[in-house]
Amino acid sequence: MAHHVLDMPATEPEIRALRIGDTVTLRRWLFGIRDATLIHMFDRGRRTRLDLDGHAVIHTAPNVHRVPISNEAPVGFAPFCIGTTTSMRMERFTDALMEREGVRLIVGKGGMGPATLDAFARRGGAYLAIVGGAAALETTWIETIVDVDLDDLHPESLWQFAIRNFGPLLVGMDSHGGSLFADVQRDVAARRDAVIASLEDAR
Amino acid sequence: MDLDIREFEAVCRDLYVRALKILPPDIKAGFADLQRSETSATGRAILDTMVENVAVAERTRNILCQDTGIPIYNIVIGADVRYDGAALKAAIRRGCERATKDFSLRSSVVHPITRTNEQTSCGIRVPIIHIDFDDRPETVAVEMIPKGSGSENGSFLQMLLPSDGIGAAKRFVIDRVIELGGRVCPPTIVGVGLGGTSDLCMHLAKVAATRPLRSVCSDPEGARIEAELSRAVNELGIGPQGLGGRSTSFAVHVELAATHITQNPVAVNIQCHSARRARATITPGGIAFD
Numbered sequence: 001m002a003h004h005v006l007d008m009p010a011t012e013p014e015i016r017a018l019r020i021g022d023t024v025t026l027r028r029w030l031f032g033i034r035d036a037t038l039i040h041m042f043d044r045g046r047r048t049r050l051d052l053d054g055h056a057v058i059h060t061a062p063n064v065h066r067v068p069i070s071n072e073a074p075v076g077f078a079p080f081c082i083g084t085t086t087s088m089r090m091e092r093f094t095d096a097l098m099e100r101e102g103v104r105l106i107v108g109k110g111g112m113g114p115a116t117l118d119a120f121a122r123r124g125g126a127y128l129a130i131v132g133g134a135a136a137l138e139t140t141w142i143e144t145i146v147d148v149d150l151d152d153l154h155p156e157s158l159w160q161f162a163i164r165n166f167g168p169l170l171v172g173m174d175s176h177g178g179s180l181f182a183d184v185q186r187d188v189a190a191r192r193d194a195v196i197a198s199l200e201d202a203r
Numbered sequence: 204m205d206l207d208i209r210e211f212e213a214v215c216r217d218l219y220v221r222a223l224k225i226l227p228p229d230i231k232a233g234f235a236d237l238q239r240s241e242t243s244a245t246g247r248a249i250l251d252t253m254v255e256n257v258a259v260a261e262r263t264r265n266i267l268c269q270d271t272g273i274p275i276y277n278i279v280i281g282a283d284v285r286y287d288g289a290a291l292k293a294a295i296r297r298g299c300e301r302a303t304k305d306f307s308l309r310s311s312v313v314h315p316i317t318r319t320n321e322q323t324s325c326g327i328r329v330p331i332i333h334i335d336f337d338d339r340p341e342t343v344a345v346e347m348i349p350k351g352s353g354s355e356n357g358s359f360l361q362m363l364l365p366s367d368g369i370g371a372a373k374r375f376v377i378d379r380v381i382e383l384g385g386r387v388c389p390p391t392i393v394g395v396g397l398g399g400t401s402d403l404c405m406h407l408a409k410v411a412a413t414r415p416l417r418s419v420c421s422d423p424e425g426a427r428i429e430a431e432l433s434r435a436v437n438e439l440g441i442g443p444q445g446l447g448g449r450s451t452s453f454a455v456h457v458e459l460a461a462t463h464i465t466q467n468p469v470a471v472n473i474q475c476h477s478a479r480r481a482r483a484t485i486t487p488g489g490i491a492f493d
Contacts, residue, residue: 036318060269061269061309061311062269062309063266063269063271063307063308063309064307064309065307066307080265080266080307081265081266081268081269081309082269083268083269083270084269085269085270085352085353086353086356086386086387086388088386089356109353109385109388109444110353110384110385110386110387110388110444110445111384111385111386111445129444129446131249131252131253131256131443131444132353132388132444132475133253133256133267133268133351133388133475133476133477134252134253134255134256134268135256135265135266135267135268135269136256136257136259136260136263136265136266136267136268137252137255137256137259139263139265140259140263154320154322155309155310155311155320170245170446172446180446180447181384181385181445181446183447184384184385184440184441184442184445184446184447185384187440187447188381188384188439188440188441189381191438191439191440192377192378192381192439194438195377195435195438195439196373196374196377198435198438199370199373199374199377199431199432199435200370200431201368201369201370201373202370202371202373202374202377203370
């Protein structure tokens with residue numbers, strides 16, 4: 001169980017060094033993305049001017065304040081509450097996100113499925129589990145909103161955050177076929193019949 | 204009592220923000236219980252982070268979770284209260300919209316076909332409004348629930364057959380909890396509806412999911428089943444965030460209604476660990492927030 005500090009963007013060898021159960025702290029940059037962003041980018045062919053190559057994306061749509069443009073708010077948005085949404089809804093976009101945009105890491109909650117695990121193995125990626133619902137804490141790891149694109153989808157825009165020591169995050173899925181979520185699901189499936197048998201009238 | 208509609212609107216506005224910022228005391232106590240019983244190191248670390256988040260939100264005056272939810276208002280009007288019903292509904296909507304604008308909350312509400320976000324937390328038939336009546340003298344009770352959607356997507360209805368029995372309903376609940384895994388932000392409150400029609404059954408599951416912890420189903424048969432299922436779900440091993448452990452759920456809650464001789468409906472609705480709710484009562488003596 002190693003701890004890794006990654007100054008984003010990261011290289012493929014850095015990502016392939018991550019193993020499930022390891023922890024990671026991210027530094028420098030993080031991009032916010034979610035349902036509508038991905039639908040518009042991949043189902044409707046829209047492109048972004050932001051460079052995601054080698055970067056980490058987080059499944060989010062933040063609460064922000066509109067403020068005058070300044071060094072602390074270069075695009076006129078200040079972070080207010082930035083958290084994480086359920087990743088599994090975004091499952092079918094992982095491969096395209098990695099192939100077309102070069103994304104290496106997904107930060108999310110709840111885990112993702114076999115298509116994502118396969119994309120991680122082929123292209124060199126990993127899933128970093130954050131504690132869902134702990135958004136007030138997560139917000140303290142964000143410094144500024146440095147850029148935003150596709151903001152007609154607000155709040156489901158493509159956001160670029162400057163971050164400070166973002167984590168620790170748990171490597172939940174790696175590029176070697178490992179998934180803590182799949183491991184737990186196997187254990188749960190093995191317990192299911194005994195739990196059912198313990199219920200009155202349910203056997 | 205004449206209900207002051209401007210005051211009522213302000214209560215609707217303030218309750219949305221209070222709900223987003225302050226975790227109810229029964230949920231805090233529920234976390235303490237789970238922290239004591241959790242055996243997985245990962246599970247304990249995740250619970251600790253969730254509890255730390257509650258403290259950070261209070262310290263930084265931030266909202267607990269980024270998801271501002273689908274706004275639900277439950278209004279209970281007591282005896283001897285004079286009000287204009289249409290004005291009351293309009294005031295709830297204005298209060299919800301003002302909360303969103305005044306506090307710069309993320310509007311999480313879109314049109315279901317065009318996906319257009321009006322940036323007001325309002326839309327067609329949203330906020331969701333339930334109005335009920337009781338016999339408390341000169342009292343209007345307002346409950347606001349910002350229903351988070353990671354857990355709301357964990358909703359199911361099955362019109363079982365009478366011959367399937369109650370056992371099939373129990374299996375349905377266990378299998379849906381397994382299917383959802385970490386997606387619904389466990390530890391959760393599993394809301395179960397039994398009986399009624401399809402729409403009432405689904406509504407009962409939501410009532411159950413948003414009921415305070417340690418409250419008990421008023422029907423003794425329902426209470427027995429919620430105790431049994433509360434034990435069972437925490438033997439599955441899903442754990443906090445689906446990463447393993449005992450703390451899959453704070454509790455399973457059951458609400459039930461009579462049903463048709465041909466029917467055996469069961470519904471599941473999940474509440475996440477950020478189980479937010481805020482309440483106020485308006486009386487001639489003033490406004491009291493819970």
